[in-house]
Amino acid sequence: xxGEGTATSTRQQRLQHNSAERRAQKKLDLRQSMLGAATALxxxxxxxxxxxxxxxxxxxxxxxxxxxxxxxKEDLLHHVALEGFRSFGQDLQRAAxxxxxxxxxxCAIGLAYLRFGLRRPLHYRLxxxxxxxxxxxxxxxxxxxxxxxxxxxxxxxxxxxxxGELRPGDLQVYTSLLWANVHGLVSLHLxxxxxxxxxxxxxxxxxxxxxxxxxxP
Amino acid sequence: xxGEGTATSTRQQRLQHNSAERRAQKKLDLRQSMLGAATALxxxxxxxxxxxxxxxxxxxxxxxxxxxxxxxKEDLLHHVALEGFRSFGQDLQRAAxxxxxxxxxxCAIGLAYLRFGLRRPLHYRLxxxxxxxxxxxxxxxxxxxxxxxxxxxxxxxxxxxxxGELRPGDLQVYTSLLWANVHGLVSLHLxxxxxxxxxxxxxxxxxxxxxxxxxxP
DNA sequence: TTGATTTACTTAACGCTGTAAAGTAAGCTG
DNA sequence: CAGCTTACTTTACAGCGTTAAGTAAATCAA
Numbered sequence: 307x308x309g310e311g312t313a314t315s316t317r318q319q320r321l322q323h324n325s326a327e328r329r330a331q332k333k334l335d336l337r338q339s340m341l342g343a344a345t346a347l348x349x350x351x352x353x354x355x356x357x358x359x360x361x362x363x364x365x366x367x368x369x370x371x372x373x374x375x376x377x378x379k380e381d382l383l384h385h386v387a388l389e390g391f392r393s394f395g396q397d398l399q400r401a402a403x404x405x406x407x408x409x410x411x412x413c414a415i416g417l418a419y420l421r422f423g424l425r426r427p428l429h430y431r432l433x434x435x436x437x438x439x440x441x442x443x444x445x446x447x448x449x450x451x452x453x454x455x456x457x458x459x460x461x462x463x464x465x466x467x468x469x470g471e472l473r474p475g476d477l478q479v480y481t482s483l484l485w486a487n488v489h490g491l492v493s494l495h496l497x498x499x500x501x502x503x504x505x506x507x508x509x510x511x512x513x514x515x516x517x518x519x520x521x522x523p
Numbered sequence: 524x525x526g527e528g529t530a531t532s533t534r535q536q537r538l539q540h541n542s543a544e545r546r547a548q549k550k551l552d553l554r555q556s557m558l559g560a561a562t563a564l565x566x567x568x569x570x571x572x573x574x575x576x577x578x579x580x581x582x583x584x585x586x587x588x589x590x591x592x593x594x595x596k597e598d599l600l601h602h603v604a605l606e607g608f609r610s611f612g613q614d615l616q617r618a619a620x621x622x623x624x625x626x627x628x629x630c631a632i633g634l635a636y637l638r639f640g641l642r643r644p645l646h647y648r649l650x651x652x653x654x655x656x657x658x659x660x661x662x663x664x665x666x667x668x669x670x671x672x673x674x675x676x677x678x679x680x681x682x683x684x685x686x687g688e689l690r691p692g693d694l695q696v697y698t699s700l701l702w703a704n705v706h707g708l709v710s711l712h713l714x715x716x717x718x719x720x721x722x723x724x725x726x727x728x729x730x731x732x733x734x735x736x737x738x739x740p
Numbered sequence: 741t742t743g744a745t746t747t748a749c750t751t752a753a754c755g756c757t758g759t760a761a762a763g764t765a766a767g768c769t770g
Numbered sequence: 771c772a773g774c775t776t777a778c779t780t781t782a783c784a785g786c787g788t789t790a791a792g793t794a795a796a797t798c799a800a
Contacts, residue, residue: 329747329796358787368750370788379787435652438714456717479729482708482718486730487700490707497652499659500673501699512696513703517734546767546776575758585779587759596758 337375339365345386352428353436356383383432384440388449390429395453397422402458408466413514415459416488420510423492424503435493459485487513554592556582562603569645570653573600600649601657605666607646611639612670619675625683630731632676633705637727640709641720652710676702704730 343364348356358379362369376382401418402411423430433440445452460481466472472480491510495501501509560581565573575596579586593599618635619628640647650657662669677698683689689697708727712718718726 333748357785359785369786370751371749373788374748435710435714438711439716442716475733476729479726479733482726483704483730483733486707486711487704488707489711490703490705491699493652493710494655494703494706497655499656509696509699512693513700516692516696516700550777574756576756586757587780588778590759591777 333375336365340367340372340375340382341385341389344382345389348383348386348432349426349428353383353432358382383437384443385446387429387432387437387440388446388452390426390433391452391455392449393426394422394429394433395451395455395458398455398458399453402462408462408469408471409518411462412459412466412484413511413518415462416484416510416514417507419488420492420506423496424506427496430492431496434489435497456481456485483517487517550592553582557584557589557592557599558602558606561599562606565600565603565649566643566645570600570649575599600654601660602663604646604649604654604657605663605669607643607650608669608672609666610643611646611650612668612672612675614639615672615675616670619679625679625686625688626735628679629676629683629701630728630735632679633701633727633731634724636705637709637723640713641723644713647709648713651706652714673698673702700734704734 340361344356344361347360347364351357351360356379358372359369361382362372372382376385397418398415401414404411404414406414460477463472463477463480463484467474467477467480488510491501491506491513495503495506557578561573561578564577564581568574568577573596575589576586578599579589589599593602614635615632618631621628621631623631677694680689680697680701681694684691684694684697705727708718708723708730712720712723
C-alpha cells in the first residue's frame with residue numbers, strides 16, 4: 307500500500323529474517339532451559355538417579371522432545387559436565403593468578419581444586435570419577451572458555467621450575483604428583499567413608515608440606 | 524527289619540540329618556553359583572551394564588530366585604566386591620611381608636596396589652570409586668579373611684616410624700599421603716584418558732622417589 | 741488468500757530394568 | 771496319607787532410554 311515494489315520486498319525480507327531470528331532464539335532458550343533443568347536434577351539426584359523423563363517433566367515437555375536438542379542422555383549429561391569444567395577451570399585459574407611464591411601458588415591451586423570437589427561433589431564425581439573419559443573428547447562449540455585445567459597446574463609448575471623456586475626435575479612428574487595427590491584426597495573423600503570433610507583441608511596442607519619440603523631446592 | 528527300636532530311630536534321625544545337610548549344601552552351592560555368575564558378568568559388563576536378570580539367565584533360574592539368596596541387586600554386587608577386597612588385601616599383605624627397608628616395603632605395597640587396579644579395573648572402580656561407601660559397612664559373616672587394607676599400609680608406616688627409617692611425623696599424614704597418591708594415579712588412569720597404563724608404574728616410582736626423599740630422616 | 745511444505749512437538753510402542761506379590765510343585769513331617 | 775514347609779516360578783508393576791509414526795501450527799510459494 308504505502309511503498310513501491312522493491313521497498314515492500316525488502317521489508318518482507320526483513321520481517322522474515324526477524325521471524326527466523328526469533329524462532330532461533332526460542333530454540334536456544336528451550337535448549338538452555340533443558341540444560342538448566344538437567345543441571346538442577348543432576349545436582350539433586352546425582353548420576354545414578356538422573357533421568358531424561360524427569361528432565362522433560364520438569365520443563366513441561368514430552369520425554370522425546372529432548373532428543374530434538376541433544377543427541378541422547380549421555381550428550382545432555384555431557385553438557386551438564388561442561389558447565390562444571392568451565393567453573394572448575396575458572397577456580398583454578400583464579401588461584402594460579404594469585405601473587406606469591408611458586409609453592410604458594412601451587413598450594414592455592416590445589417586448595418581451589420579440593421574446595422571445588424567439596425562444594426560440588428556430584429559434579430566432581432561426574433567429571434573426574436564416573437565420566438572422566440569426556441576429558442578426551444574435543445570441547446563442543448560454545449564451550450571455548452572451558453579451560454584446560456591440567457594445563458593451569460602444569461604452567462604453574464613450569465613457572466616454578468623456570469624461576470628456580472622448584473628443585474630441578476621432570477615437569478610431568480611434578481605435575482602428576484600434585485594432581486594425583488589432591489585428586490586422591492578428594493575422590494577418596496567423596497567415594498569412601500575415609501577422609502571426612504572436616505579433616506580434608508588439614509590433611510591436604512600437611513601433604514603439601516611434606517611434598518613441598520622436597521620440591522624446594 | 525534288621526535293628527531294634529532305638530537303633531532304627533537314631534538311623535532315621537541320622538538320615539534326616541544327612542538329608543537336611545545335603546539340602547543346606549545345595550543351597551550354599553546355588554548361592555555360590557549365583558555369586559560366580561554375577562562376578563563373571565560384572566567383570567564382562569562392569570557396574571553400569573550389570574543386570575540381575577542376566578545373572579539369573581546365566582545360571583538357568585528365574586530372575587526373582589536371586590532374591591531368595593541375596594537381599595537385592597546391591598547386596599549381590601556387594602558380595603562381588605567382597606571377593607575383590609579379599610584378593611586386594613592379600614596382595615597388599617604379601618607386599619608388606621616382603622623383607623627389605625621400610626621405604627622398600629612401602630614402595631612395594633603401593634606397587635601391589637597399583638597393579639591390582641590395572642589387573643582388575645572394573646573391580647577397582649566398584650570397590651573404591653563407585654561404591655566405596657561399602658568400606659564403611661561391617662564385614663559380612665563368611666568374609667572374615669577380608670583384610671583391612673588401609674591398616675596394612677598404616678602398619679608398614681608405623682614400623683618405619685618405630686625403627687627410625689622414616690623421618691618423625693604424623694602417622695595419619697604419612698599414610699594418607701601414600702594412599703592418596705597411589706589411588707589418585709590409579710583412579711585417574713581408570714577414569715580419564717590421562718596416565719595410560721604404560722606410563723603408570725614409571726610415574727608411580729618417580730613419585731615415590733620425590734616423596735621418599737622427604738620421608739627419609 | 742490458498743494450498744503445499746517445513747518445523748516443532750507429541751503419542752505410541754519396544755525392550756529392557758529391579759522388584760513385590762501370588763501361585764505351584766515337590767519334599768518333609770506327624 | 772493329610773498338612774505344612776521349602777524352593778522356585780509366574781505374573782505383574784512402575785520405571786527407564788530410545789525409535790518411529792503421527793499431528794498441529796507456522797511458513798512459504800502461487
